[in-house]
Amino acid sequence: MxxxxxxxxxxxxxxxxxxxxxxxxxxxxxxxxxxxxxxxxxxxxxxxxxxxxxPDKQGLLFDLMRTHLEDLLAAWQAEPHGAGPLEALEAFTRFHIRFHLERPDAVFIAYMELRNLEPENFAVIEGLRKRYETVLEDILSAGKQAGVFTLPDTKLAALAVIAMLTGVTTWYRDDGRLSRDRVARIYWNMVRKAVGA
Amino acid sequence: MxxxxxxxxxxxxxxxxxxxxxxxxxxxxxxxxxxxxxxxxxxxxxxxxxxxxxPDKQGLLFDLMRTHLEDLLAAWQAEPHGAGPLEALEAFTRFHIRFHLERPDAVFIAYMELRNLEPENFAVIEGLRKRYETVLEDILSAGKQAGVFTLPDTKLAALAVIAMLTGVTTWYRDDGRLSRDRVARIYWNMVRKAVGA
DNA sequence: AGGTTATCTGAACGCGCGTTCATTTCAATC
DNA sequence: GATTGAAATGAACGCGCGTTCAGATAACCT
Known part of the structure; x- marks a missing residue:
């Protein structure tokens, strides 16, 4: 019929x-x-x-999350990193905000549905997330060694900065008071000061 | 039987x-x-x-979330606020981290289950959350007016700081590398610098 | 034009869901 | 020891779940 x-x-x-x-x-x-x-x-x-x-509902969720995180890592690789640690941190900040604001749904899922992953799937996703955290940690570490950043704890600083930047996705609206560029500039300003540069 | x-x-x-x-x-x-x-x-x-x-499952969720946020607001009222904006911000930072690390489950629910609330329940919870954000915003606003803080955008700074501080709950472990006090101290250091004080 | 194959339908499977309620149980009171 | 009433049982309700699969359909290939 x-x-x-x-x-x-x-x-x-x-x-x-x-x-x-x-x-x-x-x-x-x-x-x-x-x-x-x-x-x-x-x-x-x-x-x-x-x-x-x-294959099944779980496989669908896993596929969405894995694709998102692989896209994230690949996009950062393709991004101009800048010369020194300060430039790299600015590039990372602006990249993170831009990338995340462009796919709010994928971001939401990647952060909220971790607990609905079966253990082996969770391990894969967690590994990808760790790799991304390491990207920022390496930048901060290099900057600290070069004397550009002042950080009591590099690992905590990385986690704090990522949490702060990702938080943008929870309140940003396209028809809101500020443009994406304006938001990125303001956040970069805060990040720069927070790491003592 | x-x-x-x-x-x-x-x-x-x-x-x-x-x-x-x-x-x-x-x-x-x-x-x-x-x-x-x-x-x-x-x-x-x-x-x-x-x-x-x-009354039903939804009422149970709503009750958990409302109780948590009311406890949060009441606990801040009972907290010594300090003399000036800088002291108030330090008090807020330490309070927020301590309070949230003491009830990780309630925090998780309050942030992750908003979308499972029926509209009228959501409105109540969202109102309480706003009230708490305003607490920080008022501190930052006073500090800016007093010339103690340097902030390009008070509202964004409040959201950024809260996101950064709440992020602690996603990785902190009691048997981890750092004590709660140590974490609070490090974060306060970053917050202070981020607001330009 | 006819055969092949990827794609979709529609029905079925067993199961667990949130919720209700008549009945049973038992601590507290008289 | 009888009465009371709060609290819990256990069965039942209709429903939607994730998943499977035989059969129907239409686009593609020769």
Whole structure:
């Protein structure tokens, strides 16, 4: 009675759409609170069809989180790092804010759904997160050694700065008082002072 | 066949136990992922008995969050604020870290389960959260006016500082490298520099 | 034009969910 | 020792869950 394929468009699109929809719904309502049938409805398909693209619900969550963190690390690699530690820290600050504000849903999921990962999946995600923390820690460490930064504890400073920067995603609105650039400038100002440079 | 009450102890304890257990499980696995039957099992009771103490699951979540935020605001009122803005900011920093590290589960829930609140409950919780943010904002504002702090944007600074301080709860471990006092001291150092004092 | 294959449907599976309630149990009171 | 009433049981309610799969469908290939 109904069409097995959407008229005029290849089902090449169902895979990406599934991930888009899942990302939005997981971010909005939480992984545990969203059903496969809700996702399927928004994709425009029956629930069973989703399993042509994912092994199961857990695999879908894991894939979203892993992709996000791999994108994050790859994007930083592709970013101009600047000459010295001070320039690197500014680059990191601006990069982090820009990257995170561009994908609020993925960020939300990566920070909030860790506890819904099965142990082995959790280990992978946690490893990627650690790698990103190390990026900042290395910058701070180099700057401290070069006498550019004043830090009582490099590791804590890295965690503090990342928490501060990531916090932007919880309140920033595109139609708000400040532009992204303005926010990045203000935060860079605070970060610079916090590390004693 | 089974006892309706636990031998020797009044059921006076079931209410508090219910909240304790729910808080721990919600923090660990998330509100949507925890069932009333799981909570009941840990309390040592059948699921139906829980409804002698709560209206429904949503009411339980709301009660946990409201109580936590009211405790937070009341505890700050009872705290010695110090003489000037600089002293007040130091008091706030140390208070925030101490209070949050003492109740990691409640903190987790208050930050992660906002999206599982029904709209009217959300409004109440959001109002309490705003009131707490205003506490810090007022301190920063006074310090700026007094020329003690250098801040390009008071509101952003307040959000940044709170995000930074609350971040402690995501990594701090009692058996870790640093004591709570040491962590508080290091963070106060960074906060002080970040606000230009 | 006809066959192949990727894709989707629709029904089914067992299960656990939040919540209600008549009944039972037992500490406290008289 | 009988009465009372708060507290807990255990069964039941309808429902939606994640997942599977045989069968239907339509785009693609020759």
């Amino acid at each position: 109904f069409m097995a394929r959407t008229c005029g468009s290849h089902s090449q699109t169902t895979g990406p759409r599934l991930r888009d929809v899942a990302q939005r719904l997981f971010a909005r309502h939480g992984y545990a609170a969203v059903s496969m049938r809700q996702i399927a409805a928004e994709v425009g398909v029956q629930a069973g069809a989703l399993y042509n693209y994912i | 089974f006892m309706a009450r636990t031998c020797g102890s009044h059921s006076q304890t079931t209410g508090p136990r219910l909240r304790d257990v729910a808080q721990r499980l919600f923090a660990r696995h998330g509100y949507a992922a925890v069932s009333m039957r799981q909570i009941a099992a840990e309390v040592g009771v059948q699921a139906g008995a829980l409804y002698n103490y709560i």
